[in-house]
Amino acid sequence: MRFWGDPVANTFGLRAQILLHILLLAGAALLFAGFLFLRLTESALLDQRVSHAVATMEVFSRTLAATMADGGPAEADLRGRTRRLQDFAGSLPPNLGWGAVDRNLSPVSSAASLGAFSLDLADLAQVRESRRVEIQVHYPPTGIFSVTGGDGFVVATAPVLAEGSFAGALQVRFSLGDVRARIFGGRTLVLAYALLFGTVMVGFGFYLLSRTVVRPIGRLMEGTRRVAAGNLAEVLPVEGPREIAQLAGSFNAMTGALADSRRETEAYISSLQRTNEDLRRTQEDLVRSEKMASVGHLAAGMAHEIGNPLGAVVGYLDLLRGELPEGREREIADRSLGEARRIDRLVKDLLDYAAPGGGDEESFDPLAALVEARDLLQHQGAFEGLSVDGELPAMLPAVTMARHKLLQVFVNLLLNARDVSPPGGAVRLAAGVVKEGAWISVRDEGEGMDGETMAHIFDPFFTTKEPGRGRGLGLFVCHRVLDEAGGRIEVQSEPGSGCVFTVHFPISKAQGEG
Template identity: 40%
Template sequence: MRRKTGLYSEIIFTMAVVVGAALLLGGFLLLKLTETELLGQRVEYTRQMAMFVARAASTPNAAPKAPPNFTMIKAMLEDIGPEVASWDIYDRYGNRMTPRKKPSPVLTSPDKALVQEVTYYSQTVHRVDYKREWIPVVSPASGLVTVATPLRSSTAGNGVLLVRFSLSEIGQQINAARNMMLLYVVLYGAVLTGFGVVLLGRAVIKPVRQLREATSRVTDGDLSTNVAAHGPGEIADLANSFNAMTDALQKGREDLIRSERMASVGHLSAGMAHEIGNPLGAVLGYLELLKSELEPGRSKEIVEKSLIEINRIDHLVKELLDYAAPTGEQQEIVDPADVLRESVDIASHQKAFAEIEFSVDSPARIGLVRIDPHKLMQVMINLMVNAKDCLEDSNTIYLAATRQGQFAEIVVRDEGCGIPDDVLPHIFDPFFTSKPQGKGRGLGLAICQRIITEAGGKIVARSPKDMGTTFTILLPIERDG
């Protein structure tokens, strides 16, 4: 199996290719333009030099068949330097007029065409033979520019000066420039690639590695893992999506654990109803009978205390049965506003709420929801009892019922001591309580949550520091009232 390359390697290779290709393309285009400009300047220079020599050596007042001043022409061309490759003088028929010790080479067709053009039009013409080489490791590009110009300004009868200039110097300059350009591409490309790798490493590689490490921790079971959402927009969105995923997984796991715990409690409660309920009823009956037969005294006092404790056990069993009992079969269509007002009316006449004031904010109608009204009243009274137990300086419980879109919202709020942050996530767990021993069994809120959940609703608690506790119930509205 082929080994996969790392993200760093992929980025370095990709950046090197992209930066190198861009710099090479720009460099070669610039060299092409430079070469064309140098070649044009060189051609213009050679034309001017050839015309200057021809004018200097022309003899306008000489006889029509007088020969050109070969000595002067030779001296002037030699003064130009080694860039003059060769030169010759031809008559209008293409015959060589330059005196040579060695036989002159045959006039080529292109040169002959230049001579004929000068003879016919009596103007300077040129031809460029230049081979361009782009690969810098080969020999420099070379070539010639051939300039043909008349020797007399008044007539072409005295001959045509044909001068060949070397273009090897241009090839050498371009070749040196290409080598310098390649060195520039390597050095500048390395610097750009290095900076790009550093910046991308900070903006992309580091967040990706953090995501990979966080994924490994999640795989090991740590669903509380979160990553910082920084970097480019896409990376930050990916981190936010990862955090949302872990939060959803953690919530799902907590819900699953809670459901399993509730199911276990339900099975336990059903078993306790059969195993404890009947013997407990018999014990209560015997104690009541014994109490009625005893005279006032120590024995009767012990029986009365035993009855109190047995009644506590009986109450616990009933709460467990309420928790385990299904509620869906008895659901009705009711308006939560009516149930709220009835619950407040019942609570206000109980001795436990004698010193409590109720602040109710509710319209006459909200909408109809499907739930057992007795169970919903049980939830509201349970929340009011909890609110009363938390009150310290205030004696007011605030209740409200409103419509939020397609949901009926019921709010129960107090200004008491609040719920600590470490306790708040567990308040709906069965048998979890923060009250003193004997004050609660940790089933009230668990039963409330089960009732609301089975009705398709939701119950949540918020407890900002030093601002009391707020319970919010949301129930889906089936139709308008």
């Protein structure tokens, strides 16, 4: 018998192994029971035949003694009574082998209808001494699968007593062929019964074991395969025998623990992803803040260096303007003074980057600033050969910031969209309102950007334009202006599909409180 860990045993299924084991156990049990039954029956039949032989021999010995006694004294010697013995033999049942001896154990007469019959002098001598019937059984046991083996026989030896003295002995051989025939018939019945009963028992045993063991284990195996495939929602019915039910309960507890562990792991991974995203944004903000601080320091230094001589120029031009009469010369002085003051304002804007502040903030509709920037550029002919369109709402929630700064943001975005759009292309505008505030987008039909380019477009002095067409400060300024106002700017793009810049505005404090 092989164990479950044996490679050969594992090639058979559980059903096949259970059926094989049931067959072996049931067959062995039934054959053992049948063999035991046959042996007990055979022993009982032999005991019965021995008892019958003893009783028969006692009758035969008395009959023979009476036959001998009828002859009188003249015929006292057993040798002279041959005729009477022959008469006695004729009265015996057929198919018996027998023989007789006198008081000296000398054969007197015999018949051997069952073949050659020889007297056993040892048994005869023992009977003469014991004066009792002696039995010798010659019977080979019947095997469970034996076909032949001889019928067997019983040799019975009985003393012949005449007036209390030993006058001779009679020895008879009884055939046991009928016992053998009955045993063979019983064996056939036992084998048939064992086959029938074994088939029924194997069938019921196989059905019960399949229902209580094989099927639950099959469900467990199928559930294990589903869990291995990732389905942690698998639940097995807790039923069947106690051990199978406990196993199903343990399986359900295991899948529940795995599901909880998966949820915790997924939540932890999501938390790590959010943390990494926050760290990435923080790092980008720190890098951008460092760059903006560098630009601020540069702007402050330049504004300081330019501001002093520029202030003197503005003062001298103002004095010169006051001394000139009305006319062409005064008009030139007025224009020069205006240009100098515009330069002074630009210098002040540079100082705002170094030390940002609230400035001249106001609450207004950001959509009005977009329309103003679009109209201003259209009047200047900036969109020649292009179309600027889009579905815009009537108004948006108000935003609080410096209006001229937001105007500059939209001017930069519109000019960038113009620069990358092909001739005959379109710049599309869109706007809307979400829960957090309002948004405005500018879409172009350019060649788009890859991820590496998008990661640096808000950096100062980074540009994709040809030399002489840009300094890389436009989007940097836009990002700085919106960041100061509490908003943000985002970009979406793929190579070959253009770019979409979306400006997000927070709801105005005054409007939110209202």
